[in-house]
Amino acid sequence: MTTSYLTDLNVEQLAAATYNGSKQNVLLLAGAGTGKTRTLVARTEYLLKKGVKPNKLALLTFTRRATQEMQERLSEIIPTDKHHRMPSVNTFHMFCMKLLRTHCKALKFNPKLIIIDREDQLSLFLWARGMVTRPDDMPSKYDLANYYSYSRNTGQNKEAYLKANLSSHSKDRIPAILHIFNLYTKRKADRGYLDFDDILYLVAQRLIKSERIRKYVASLYDYILVDEMQDTNHLQFTIIERLASVGVSMFCVGDDAQSLFSFRGADFHNVNSFVDRLPNTTKLKLDINYRSTQEILDMSNDLLNESRIKYDKHLVAHRGCGNSPHFWVFHDPIVEAKWITQDIISRRNKGAKWGDHMVLVRTALLGKTVEGFLINLNIPYKVIGGTGLLDSSHVKDFLSMVRVSRSYMSDIHWVRYLNLWPRIGQVTASRAVNVIDKCSSSSESLSTIDAMLGRRTITDGIRDIIKNRKNPYTALKLARKHIDPILASKYGCEWEWRKRDLDLIVKLSKKFKTLTQFIESYTIDPTNSKDVDANDELVTIITVHSAKGTEAKTCYVLGVQPGVYPHYKAIGSGNADEIEEERRILYVAMTRAEDTLILTRTSRDNQRGPEFMYSEAMDEKLLSKIPSTLEKEFRIL
C-alpha cells in the first residue's frame, strides 16, 4: 500500500516540494513541526515522478536515527514491490564512506584503510599522551580528541584553534599538545586507520583539489537533499558547496533554532550564509506548525524570544488551542521518575497507548531512574541515545577478534583481544603488537603471534574468521566457538545475559555479504541493532539530541533545572554560545509534544532519598513563570 505525500501538503510545502524554477538550489527554512521531513519526502516523490532515476538522488541526514525515520517515510510512497527503486538515505558519514569505497579508484582511496570508532580514537590518544614527557600535565584523552576533532571539523589550523581556546595558564602546553596530535596522526597513517573526521575530510579534500573528482561525483548524482541543514559543519558544507558548484542540485532543509551539534563543529550560521555561498539558490519558508497546540508553542516561543540571538521564529499552531503545559517540582529524582511512571500508567488507563509517551532527557544517564520503574512495573519501553549495545564491553571484546582478522595491523584491537586470554596482560600484548608492526601479511602476523606466545589456540578463531570472510554469519558462528569459553570465564555469572547480545550480533551479520561491510556498517551505523523489535507499543526514553524530528502525544521533559538545562558543563565553560545552545536543546525538547507537555524538575539537584513523597502541592501557577524562571538560570554565566 502506498500513499502520496504530494496530495496532502499546504501551499508552502507544495511550492517547496514541487519547485521547478530557474534556481539550481533550494534552501527551505522550516520551524519545528512545520512538516520538514514530510516536504523532503514529497520532494523526493516529485522528483521520482518527474522521471529522475532513484540512483541519481541522494538524501543526507546527520544522525542514524533520522536516516531510519526517512527510510520509513520513503517506503510509504514507494510501492513495496519496487523498493529497489528507493533512493539512498545516508548520514553524511555513511554517504562519504560508501562513495570512497564504491569508487575507490576514481577517488584515489586506499581500500585497505579501516574505520576506527570514538573508543578506538580515545585509546590512540591515551597512547600518544603517554609518549610525551609529562603526560599528567596534558589534557585528558577526551579533551585531546575533542580539540583535535573540533579544529578539523571547523576547518581551523590546530595551533590557532588551541591558542584561541585554551585558558591562558595552559597555553604553554600547546607545543606538547601539538606533538601529541602529530603522534596520533602518524600512528593513524601507519596503521591505516580512518577516524570519523577523516571520512568527511578525505571527501572534502578531494572535491576541493580535483576538478576531475568533482565532476566524477557530480556525474553520479543529479539531486542531493539535505535534512537538518543547521547541523552541517565546515567539512560537510564544503562538500555540499563543491558539488553544487559542478551542477548538482541541492535541496536543503533547516532551522537555526534547532541547532544542537556545535560540539561537533556544526555551525547554524551555515543556514544563514547559504544563499551567499551558493548564489543560485531560492529561499523558501514553512511556518505553520501542525504538531502541537498553541499553548505548547507559546511556551517554546517565549523561551526563544528571551534569547539575545534573533531566531525570527514565531510558531503558530494550525491545531489551535489545547491543554496548558504542566511544570511539576519534586523532592528528588526518584520521586520525579516515579511520578512520571505513574502518570504514564494513569494516562494509559484512560485510553492512551504506551507508544503515545516520550520521556526526553538531556543526558542518557538521567533516564535510568525512569527506566528502572518501567522495568519493575513491566511496562514495555525502548531507550534511544546514549551508549548502546555496541559500547558494551563484551561486544567490543568479541568484535576486536573480528577486527584483527580483517586488519592484522589493528593494534588497538589486537591488544584488546590478546588481553582476554589468561596470562596475557598489557605488557605481553604490547610486545606482540610491536612485532606485528614488522609483518607484511595477515598470515605472517598470525604465525608471529603463535611463535611468540607459544599457543596456537589464540589465533585459531581468527584463522577461522579469515577463511570465511565472504560469509560473515558462518565466520562469526565459528569465532564464537573459540571465544565463548574465554568470555564466559571473564564475565562469570553476567555471561548469561551478555551472551544474548552476541547472539544478536551474529544473527544480524546474516544481512551482510562481506566482513568489511559488516564491520563498517556497525562502526558508523550501529542502529541496525535496535530495529530488531519494531514494536511501536512502547514508552520511549530518548535523549533530546536523538529526538529531533520525532514527536509524541505526551512528552515529559525531566530535570528542567540548572545543571541540566543549561548543563553544568556548558555553564562551566563560561561560553555564552554553549549556554545559548542549551536553550535550543530545551526548545527542541518542548516542541516534540503534540497534546501534552509536562516539564519536571527536582528541588535539590542530585538528592536521592528513600521516601516516596511527591509535592502535589506545587501549584500550576509556576507554569506561567517558566520562561522567566528559566531565563534566570540561563543567565547564570
Next chain:
DNA sequence: TATCAAGCTGTTTTT
C-alpha cells in the same frame, strides 16, 4: 618484571 585484584574516577549531547 609482569600479572592480577582492588579501588578511584569521571561522563553531555553524535558520527
Next chain:
DNA sequence: CAGCTTGATA
C-alpha cells in the same frame, strides 16, 4: 559501570 591507575603478589 567500565577503564585506568595503583599497589600487592608471584
